Amino acid sequence: MNPPGSLEALDPNVDEHLSTQILAPSVHSDNSQERIQARRLRIAARLEARRREALGEYLDGKKESEEDQSKSYKQKEESRLKLAKLLLCGTELVTNIQVAIDIREIHRRVEEEEIKRQRIEKLENEVKTSQDKFDEITSKWEEGKQKRIPQELWEMLNTQQLHCAGLLEDKNKLISELQQELKTKDDQYVKDLKKQSDDICLLLERMEEQVKNVMKTFREELYNIEKAFEVERQELLASNKKKWEQALQAHNAKELEYLNNRMKKVEDYEKQLNRQRIWDCEEYNMIKIKLEQDVQVLKKRDEESTVIKSQQKRKINRLHDILNNLRSKYAKQIKQFQEENQSLTSDYKRLVMQFKELQKAMRHFALIDDEKFWEIWLMNEEEAKDLIARAFDVDRIIHTHHLGLPWAAPDFWFLNNVGPISQQPQKSATQIVEEMLMRSEEEEAEEAAAEPESYLDLPKQISEKTTKRILMLLCDESGFLIESKLLSLLLPLEQNECYLLRLDAIFSALGIESEDDLYKLVNFFLKYRAHRLSSSLQIKPCSQASMEKASMEETSTRSELELAEQTEMEGEKEESLVEGEKEEEEETPPSPWVIHPNDVLKILEAFVMGLKKPRDSRAPLRVQKNVRDNSKDSEYWQALTTVIPSSKQNLWDALYTALEKYHLVLTQRAKLLLENSSLEQQNTELQALLQQYLNSKINSELQVPPTQVLRVPTK
C-alpha cells in the first residue's frame, strides 16, 4: 500500500539483521554449542518474521523476508491468501442469493402488510356503508308497516327491493373483487414458486461452480506450491552439489597427498623388511642346524620308545591272558562255591530239620521223662509210704499191744507230700503259643495223622484250632499294639515266626504273660461270642453290661482259682478240668470265625479292664523256676528214711530180742501142742478102728460080740 514507507522501514531492519548475523554464532561453526545456539536463533527469527507477516505487516514483511525466507514459503502464503479470498468471495456469491431472497421476502411482507391493511380498511368501510344501507332498509320496514294504501306499499316494497338488490350487488362486487385478488394471488404464488425454483437452480449452479472453482484453484495452488518446493529443492540441490564438489576436490587433493606419503612410507618399510629378512635368514640357518641335531637325538629316543612300547604291549597281552584265566577261574570258583553253598544250605536245612525233630523228640522225651519221673517218684513214694505205714503200724502195734503205751502218729511235712517236690512251673503265654504254632505246623505236615497228644493243659472244650484262629484274629486286628519298628523287622520273616513275634508283642502290650492269661483270653472271646449270640436274641443294649458282668464273674472265679492254684498245685488241673466240664455243660464250643473282626477291639478292651484287678494281687508270685530243683529230693528221701528215729529202733531191737525169746518158748509150746494133737488123733483113729471092728457083722455073727465084752468109751 505504501511502498516508500515500507522501504524506509526496511533499511534499519536490514541493518539490524546484518548486525545480528555478524554477531550471531554461525551454523557452520566447529563448536557444537555454538551451532545449537545459531539454529535456535534462526528458528526464533523465522517465527518472528512469520508472526509479523501474519499480523498485517506483509507489505514490509514480504520484502524483508525475501532474504531469509524461501520461495516455497512465499508461495504458500500467497496461495493461502488467494484461497481465503476465493472462498470468501465464493461464499458471498452463494449466500447473495439467500440474502436477495430474504430482502425480497421482506419487501413482500411489507407489501403484503400494506395490502392487507388496505383490504381491511376497505372491508371495514364496506361494512360501514352496507350497515348504513341495511339500517336504512330496516328503518323503512317500519315505515312500510304504517302504509295503508297498497299502491304506496307496493312502491315502497319495490324501492326496498331495489335497495336490497343494490346491497347484494355491492356485496357480490366485493366478493368478486376478493376472488379476483385471490386469483391474482394464486398466479403470484405460482410465479413465486417458479422464481424460487429458479433461485434454487441458480443456487445449485453457483454452488457447483464454486466447488469447481475452489477445486481448480486448490489444485493450481497445490501445483504452484509443489513447483515452488521443487524449484527450491533444485536450488538446494545445486548449491549442495557445488559444495559437495568442492569438498570432493579438497578431498581428492588430500587423498593424493596421503597417497604420496604412503608410498614413501611403503618404500621405507620395504627396505626395513629386506634388512630384517636377511637377518632373519641367518638366524634361521643357525637355528636350523641346532634343530637338526635335536631331531637326531629325538629320533633315537623315538626308536627307544617304540621298543619300550612293543615290550609294554607284549606285557599287556600277557597280563590280559592272565586276567582272562583268572576270570575263568574265578567264575569256576564261584560256581563251585555256589554248589558248595547249595549243598551246605541243604545240609543246613536238613540239620535244622533234624534239629527240630530232635528238639521235638527231646521235648517229647522230656515230657515222657517228666511223666516217668513222676510215675517213678510216685511209685517210690508209695512204696516208701507203704513201708512207713507198715512201720507205723508195727510201731503202733508194738506200742499198743506189746508195750501197752499209747501211740501217737508222728506228724512230718513230707508225709503229706505227693509227687516231686518242686512247684509246677507255669509256662509263659508265648511259649504256649510257640508250641501251639509248632504243633500246628506239624499237623499241617502230617495232615491226617492221629490227633496229637494234648500235653498242653488246655481246657477241654477249646480245641487247639479254635485257639489258633482266635490268636490269628487277634494278631490281625490289633496290629496297632505292635511297634512300627518291629513290624518292619517282621516283614521278611516266615509266616509263623511273624505271627509269633507279633503275638508276643501284643501280649506284652496287653499284659498277658502266663498260660492262664492266654486261656482266659481265649475263653473270654468265646464267652463274648456266646453272649452276643444269646443277647442278640434278647435286648441289645444289655449285652455290653451282661458281658461285663460275665467277665467280672469269670475273673472272680478265676482269681479264686488262682488262689487255689497257689495253695495246691495238684488241684489246678482238676479244677480247670472241672471248670471246663462246667463250661461244657453250659455252652457248646463256638467257632471263632463267627467273631466279627470289628468286635475284637471291644472284646480286648473289656478283657484288659477285667484283667487289671487280679493281676495286681498276683504280681509278686510271678517269679517261677523253669528248671526242676532237685536239691530237696535227697533231703526228702532222707527224711523219709528217718521216719522211725533211732531210739525207737533201739527199743525195737530190745523188743525184738525179747520177743525172740518169747517166740522160742512159743515154738516149743507149739511143738508140744502138735505132739499132743497127733497123739489125740492116733487115739481117735484107734477108737474109730475099734468101733469099726465092733460094728462089723462078723461080730454079730460071733457068739459073743466083743462089744459086750468090751466097754466102749463113749464120748
Next chain:
Amino acid sequence: MQDTVTTSALLDPSHSSVSTQDNSSTGGHTSSTSPQLSKPSITPVPAKSRNPHPRANIRRMRRIIAEDPEWSLAIVPLLTELCIQHIIRNFQKNPILKQMLPEHQQKVLNHLSPDLPLAVTANLIDSENYWLRCCMHRWPVCHVAHHGGSWKRMFFERHLENLLKHFIPGTTDPAVILDLLPLCRNYVRRVHVDQFLPPVQLPAQLRPGDQSDSGSEGEMEEPTVDHYQLGDLVAGLSHLEELDLVYDVKDCGMNFEWNLFLFTYRDCLSLAAAIKACHTLKIFKLTRSKVDDDKARIIIRSLLDHPVLEELDLSQNLIGDRGARGAAKLLSHSRLRVLNLANNQVRAPGAQSLAHALAHNTNLISLNLRLNCIEDEGGQALAHALQTNKCLTTLHLGGNELSEPTATLLSQVLAINTTLTSINLSCNHIGLDGGKQLLEGMSDNKTLLEFDLRLSDVAQESEYLIGQALYANREAARQRALNPSHFMSTITANGPENSVG
C-alpha cells in the same frame, strides 16, 4: 443308479454301505468326460469317490497329473471353513458369533446377508463393516458423518426415520415401531423426521372420485388429524440426544388439503410431555410446523430447567412476541447455547424480552432472529444487552427492518465487546451514516471475524474498509490459533502499527 449300486456292491462288498451315497454324489462326474476340469472348487470330497471303474478312480486320486496341466485336485476345505459356512447359512436360526475366535468372527461377518432380521443382528453384531454393508444395501446415498461416524447408528436411525415417516395413525400397527424399540434403543441418538402423515380420512376413501370438494368435506367432518405420538418412542430411546421434527407432508401432489399440515394441540401436548421426560436430549428442532405462540409456549414450558438441552430450533414457524417471551424465559432457566427463531413473527416487544434475558446470560453463544420484524426498538434493546453480555459469539439479525439508531448502538458495542465473532445485519436499512458509524466501531474491534452488511444500504467504501478490518482480525485469529503462546505479546507489539495501516 440302482445297477451301479449293485455292481459296486458285488465288486466291493466291504464298502457297499458307503458306496450308495458316494455314487449319488459322484455320479455326475463319472458321466461327464472331463469332470475334474469343470468341477467347481466347492465340491468337497472328490478323493473319496468310489465308482465301479477303479482305473478312473486312480486318476481321480492323484493330486498332480503331469500330462494334464489344468488338473489339480480340489483341496478339501478346512473343517473350520465348513463350520463357518454352516454358521453363516444358519445364522438366522442359530446365531453363533461371540463364541468364535476373532478371525472367524470376521469371516462370518463378511459373509452374512444384510437381509437378516434385525431381531437377530441388532444386539449381537457390533461390526461396523456389517452395518456398512447393510446401509449400502438399503440406501444409495449414505452420509455417515451425519450419524456420528457410526454405520450401525446410521442404520438404525434411518430405519427408524423411515418407519416414522410412513407411519399412518390408526392404520399402521404401532407395534411396528415399538417392536423395534428394544433393538435400536442403544444405538439411536438422533431422530430426524421431516414428515408426519395424518390419519386416513374415511369419507375420502368412500368417495374417491369426488376430489374437488373434499376440502369442504374435511371441514365438516370435525377432523381428528393427530399425528404419531412420540411419547413411547422417546421414552424408550435411552441415548436420544437430538430430535429434529417437521410436521409436514411431502409429495402430497393434487391431494393437497390445508388440514394435512396441522400441528394439533394434542400433538403439541404429547410432544411437550415426551421431551420433558427425555433427560438426554441436547438438541431439539421443530421447524416448518406452523407452531404458533400458544404451542411454542407449551413446548418451551416443558423445556424449562431441562438438564442438558443445548440447542433449540423453532425456525420457520408462526411464533410471535409471546412465544419470544417464553424463549426469553427459557434462556434464563436452562443451559441453552443455541437459539434459533429465524423466520418467525417476533416483533419489538419479543426482541426486548429476549434482550432482557440476554443481558446477563452466560450460556447462549448463538442467537438467530433472521427474518423477523424486531425493528429499531428491538435492535436497540439487543445492542444494549450486548454491552453487558460476555458470552454471545454469533448474532443474526438479518431482515429485521433495522436502521441507523441500532447501528449507532451496535458500533458502541463493537468497541467494547470482545466475544462476538459474527454479526449478520444483511437486508436492513442501515443507511450510509449507519455504515460509517459501524466502521468506526470496527476500528476498535479485534475479535469480530464476520460482519455481513449486504443489501443494507451501506456505502461501498465503508463496507470495504470493514472487510479489511475483518481480514486483519481473521489473520490475527489464525496467528493466535497457530501459536497461542505469543498471543498477548503480538497484540501489544502490533497495536500501534495496525492503527497506522
